[in-house]
Amino acid sequence: MRHSTRDQQMRQRIAQEAARLIATEGVRDYGAAKRKAAERLGAPDTRNMPRNTEIEAELVSYQSLFQRNEQPRHLQSLRRAAVQAMGFFERFRPRLTGSVLSGTADKHSDVNLHLFAATPEEVFIYLMEQQLPFEEGQRRFRFGRDEQHTVPVVRFMAGEVPIEAAIFSEEGIRQPPRSPIDSRPMERAGLARVEALLEEAEPVES
Structure with missing residues (x-):
């Protein structure tokens, strides 16, 4: 269970970092964004990548928090x-x-x-x-x-x-x-x- 929770946390962190890359660095391809995010978080070989829908949800949240105007x-x-x-x-x-x-x-x-x-x-x-x-x-x-x-x-x-x-x-x-x-x-x-x-x-x- 502990391992599953850790995987889920990493999956969310990758989705959040991928969303930030899309919003701030102009990475338009979701696949490239999550691969780059996984590398930056020290998990380039993880198999627990977020779905594109998860990244888009995090992108909406990021924009509403940090780019609302x-x-x-x-x-x-x-x-x-x-x-x-x-x-x-x-x-x-x-x-x-x-x-x-x-x-x-x-x-x-x-x-x-x-x-x-x-x-x-x-x-x-x-x-x-x-x-x-x-x-x-x-x-x-x-x-x-x-x-x-x-x-x-x-x-x-x-x-x-x-x-x-x-x-x-x-x-x-x-x-x-x-x-x-x-x-x-x-x-x-x-x-x-x-x-x-x-x-x-x-x-x-x-």
Whole structure:
């Protein structure tokens, strides 16, 4: 029992340190954050790693305790940028995902969008027509327990806010990939919902 309690305490400490790394050092990958946290706590070989959901819960707690004014300001700024980017991509039925939607985004975060087009080239051509500089890339998404697909992405800056837009097929709007946090179908939000989130937010103290 004593050993089990010690393991549980280490698991919580790793989750808390991983959350701090995400909040203060901009480590965006939860897996990398908990591995780095375990190393810093002297337990790099532990098998009792926290789940991503545990880390996210600790992240919310950390932000509410230590970044209660700063983090909401950054979140609101990112959501405003998301609204503008979604308006820009209206023809591709954009959906917001990730930390800007869930509410844990901060100054280290980017805006993650999902776009839907017959071909990725439609998005590339549209960006070139709008004379917006962008970079092409790829990102892997998990769809089933063992099913993964590589999806093209475009990255660009909207003022000082980095935007990453993944381009799915038109049918992909009904088939969200799995969340890296809880493995459930990834939450997506359309423009109306993101605008509502902005309107519902309480004023942030200066």
